[in-house]
Amino acid sequence: MRESEIGSAKKMHRGVAGAVAAAAVLLLQAPARADNHVVPPVAGEQLAQSSQPRSFAIPAQPLASALDRFADQTGISFAYRTGDISTIRSPGVSGMLAPREALQQLLAGTGVSFAFTGANTVTITKAPDAGSGAMQLDAVQVQGLNQQSTIDNLPPPYAGGQVATGGREGFLGNRDTMDTPFTSTSYTSTLVQNQQARTIADVVANDAAATKYGLSMFDQFRIRGFLLGAGGVSFDGLYGLVQEDRVPVEAFERVEVFRGPSAFLNGYVGAVGGTINLSPKKAGAQPLTSAGASYNTSGQVGAVADVGRRFGKDGAFGIRFNGLYRDGYTPLQNNKERVGNAALALDYAGSNVRLATYFGYTKQDTMAGNQLFIMSANQQVPAAPNAMSAVQQPWETIDTEFVYGMARGEVDLANDWIAFAAYGQSYFRENWLRTIGRNMTAQGRFLASGQQYSRTFWKQTGEVGVRGKMKTGPISHSMAMVATGYWEVVGSTFLPFAFSQSTNLYNPVMTSAPASGAFNYNPPKASATSLGSFALTDTLSAFDERVQVMLGARNQSIQNDNFTTTGALSSSYFASALSPAVGAIVKPWQNVSLYGNYIQALQQGPTAPTTAVNAGQIFAPTQSWQLEVGAKVDFGKWTATLGLFEITQPAGITNPATSVFSVDGQQVNQGIELNVFGEPIEGVRLLGGLMLLNARLTQTAGGTFNGMKAPASPDVTLKLGAEWDTPFMKALTLTGRVNFFSGQYINEANTQAIPAYTLVGVGARYRFEVDHKPIALRANVENLFNESSWQSGYTGGIVYRGTPRTIYVSLTADF
Template sequence: MSPKKATEAPLTRYRQTFSGKGSFGEYLDVSRRFGKDKEWGVRINTELLNGNTAINSNDMEAQGIFANIDHRDKKSNTNLLVGYRHLNIEGGARWFSLKAAAIGKEITKVPSAPEASKNYGFDGLAKESEGYIIALNHEQKMNADWKWFLNAGMNSNKLQRNIIGASSNFVIINDKGDVSNNLMSTQTVTKNYYAQLGINGNIKTGAVNHDVTLALDKAWHSIEGAKNMYNNGSMGSVSGNIYSGLQGNNVWYPSIETGLSSKDQYWGISLADTVKYKKAQLLLGVHKHNASVDSYNKITGRVTQTVGSDALCPTYGFVYQPDEHTSLYASHSENFDKGTIVASKYANAGEVLNPAKTKQNEIGFKYANAGFLTSLGIFNIKQANNIDVYKGSDMYLQQDGEQEYQGIELSVNGKLADKWNFMGGLMYLDATQNKTQNGTNDGKTVNGAAKWNAVAVLEYNPDEKFSIVGRAMYTGKADIYNEQLQTPSYMTYDLGVNYKTAFNKTPVTLTAMCYNLTDKNYWTAYGNNLILSSPRTLMLSATFDI
């Protein structure tokens, strides 16, 4: 994350927004530099959001404040970021799944998406969380070529309320769109700590320049989960139909206590060398890590499973620029998952899945000329295949072979003509499952992965004050439940205008933006889950530079 640092010129920017059916937002961005040489900087950002979104009877509240303090001189740079955010959402749930046992029987197709403005909440259905972050970065020059650095930080997030259908969604049980499943109420507390110490320097060997970095790092992570999570009907159920609405049955809201669910530690050492020679640049890097993951019984506090791992992960890349317009590149990277801890929504919550590597390869080129930048990349990614497995009405997270993503991505952006700008992208993705148990799902599409995605943005600037922007986005069909069903493709459009003016000599930017212009109803596949689209949403804003 790159924090917003104080700008050279003083900045006081106030922004008001209105969106949906009655959601009002206020945002303040204040930036100042102090000292003889403006060596000290302070930047504060605040957020206050409250009201009804474009979804019927869906209320959202958010409050946040972030402060960034930095100091710089000839030999050092220091940055401290602190922040807090609180979020409360009442109703408006959009996550659904299909009853696995009913597929091919009561469910023969993905039901048509209902009206996106429908609210599937009921009294008490809510999600509330709060969290804070602290991050410190420091660089200290030792001489003209070498410096040492320190990066450290922590963040904490508490999910105070989370009342939703069991497995975190509502279950559709037939082609008519009927819904029936139990409710779940839980809390989680997540804490992360990180520290890194290293040195960086430049070494010249003749015409070759080396940029070398050596670093030691360590991270800690812990999760507290609900001791008495209710998800077996003991706090009620939900029923109804996606087209006519849902209702809660015999709903009551228990008091939740949390207990330690998991702890993990990670420590490693990395060495990287960026080699530059004339028109070529080579990156050589390696990271050695050790990790330990402990899963706990939340009630007794005892360790139930411990998984240790270590790995050597290389990274290398090559860039060649034959001329000022063209860049050719190739890269390989590896990173290691120390072992996924199964979340509370699964029947095997707390289990630690096997550690696994993710490997990524990419080759491509970039060409810039006449105000246009064109990029073409071909990639291959392999990672663990962590999938949802249904046993009766219970859902388990299990590791089954690997997922392989192969694709090609093209992007173009630049100036079409005087006053006209264009940005577009097209991606083809072939995502398959390999090495699955007994070869059952070998060659089948990764659940929720669409083969085609595209975006096109056109901007018109008739003068310096006025601009009009239009955007079209396409998402192709996606297979779910191991190719038993398929979500339809969809296209959405956004349209917006910006106008720069002044009120009593105060510069003001007025913006009107309409998302999902045609009010398209559609499903987005996420694994085997179905996420209902957001309805047409109008957002108005006024930004004042005081």
């Protein structure tokens, strides 16, 4: 990278560090109460608006009994018809909250609204169409807020609280699940905390269409059978602001998984199977102080802190800090991990202007992490070694560092129109000293070959646009226009590292650390990429939005340059295309949504993996397209979705004889998805899905691999999780999850395969109070039976070991 770019990165490091330090001082000096910052109440709302926050610990239960407990704690009287809520269940509420905010949480996702009819009386009303399954957003939650906004306007949680009723659909803004012609799932921070998720990979483990692959220290996924790296994950709708390795999730309110090509919606051109968006946390209406400690099987300990406050007149200014530190050994023998993460969110909420800024810093170090293996040609894959045993060398290390900053703003142009803009920068560096298991045989013998390299990523990203609604006669229009830009410079160098050791999976040969050179913290520029796009869309609705048609197009352009180690230009690609998108929704009943879509997308060409001899080479841009139809049914307490899709994109293949990666032919993925979420039975929550996938190669050179199954594409992926609130102990919840993956090929010739495997997880959580402070004790076990398995995510006969059995215990307290 150029010296000016390195200087900018260092300035950014100092700026983020200063902002985080200043935030810590402000939070420590902030008053514990924010009552004087609340908007003065109108008549009939005085109690809820002006009373001080108090501790609530009402678990999920029938709504009628939840209201009784709420009345006991607040002195508020409720008026409602018993029949209206007799079958409704409340998700509960916990934490230090004002009564009004606590009541909103108590009713979240129930289809029930409330209104203060006196200082201490509240009327509870069941929405007219709640019985049809349509979830109602409590009007009190969004009073005075432009519904086109994405700041402070997250869709509410669905019944059960594990997922939301909708999520971010790119430049379309936030959309309800039933009102979008695509499929996506928005996982909540409640699920993240209850499952003790540490990275977005742990959250994605709930999604049948998305599977985490690769090394334990990296978050890489396949969505609908196509690869998605962590760099293809967006932050508050912008790409380039998420690190290339593991992504801690403590600072995020939602983890949203979008299925299918997303270039039209998001402007990013590297996600054909789907993408993931992370919605950051911001300060809420009430003061928040939460802290926790964690422990895992092998002695790794950690601590987390989450602090939020609002300041100024009417609480217009907000600040929230999330901190994480984790260090120690994992159940994988010799493996030690250290993670530090700090995230700061600042926001301003005016009458017609909203601003939010985010800063973050992450440092991660890994010793003796999981290893990848490359099979010898014509050799069958050996049985996986014990999941806990060490195969990698004990001196292998990876250290990464990441810093980012982002600002987003919105201005209300009219009641249903806003203008928005966002801009962000990030810098990521990584240093690897590792071995790759090459030429592995059916007996488990392989050659541990050393590799040392350094890489840096400098990224800038931004968008500007308008979004709103209008009517032309009986037709309603939901319109949006956006321009996006993305700039990336990658520095890379592979250093001489002469290490070679013959060893075996089941009886590994360990050596002392060999001599190695110093890492290059300023590697030469390897590639530069610029992406630009302009998009328009109009969703036409009629018959009370029972019929919706989305029309849109995005003009995309990609410029990519590759450089030699001397800085000379080695190759250059430019491509542009107008990519159309069409979607439709028909609601024969209010709670049934039939949908379909067709999307074309220009995408950045694939990058050769580090295992290839041409590692890091970026290929010319390609085009992909998707056709999908499906149905969504909201039964009131639970929702089921069914989708049938076909996605086509050029295939990237690693030649097993030469280890050269190239683009050859097409990969066509046809699949069926079934997803379910919610609380179908009182006290029982379900979350999971099934994906049946037929991934085939076509139009390969000379027809060599035509009709073969695409590597790393299991025919069947089943994920099903459940939670049960025990009737014999109301504060106790038991959990479980089963993830099944059928066997899959790992090479294009379909001569090498890994067997099916099943991962079982169980858990429990218990809530109680100490001195009126809510405390939660959680325990989770992943890979309960310590199944030893192989996983695969790339071509060329590459396999990875699965993760071993791990027990996680945490204690969280709100103050």
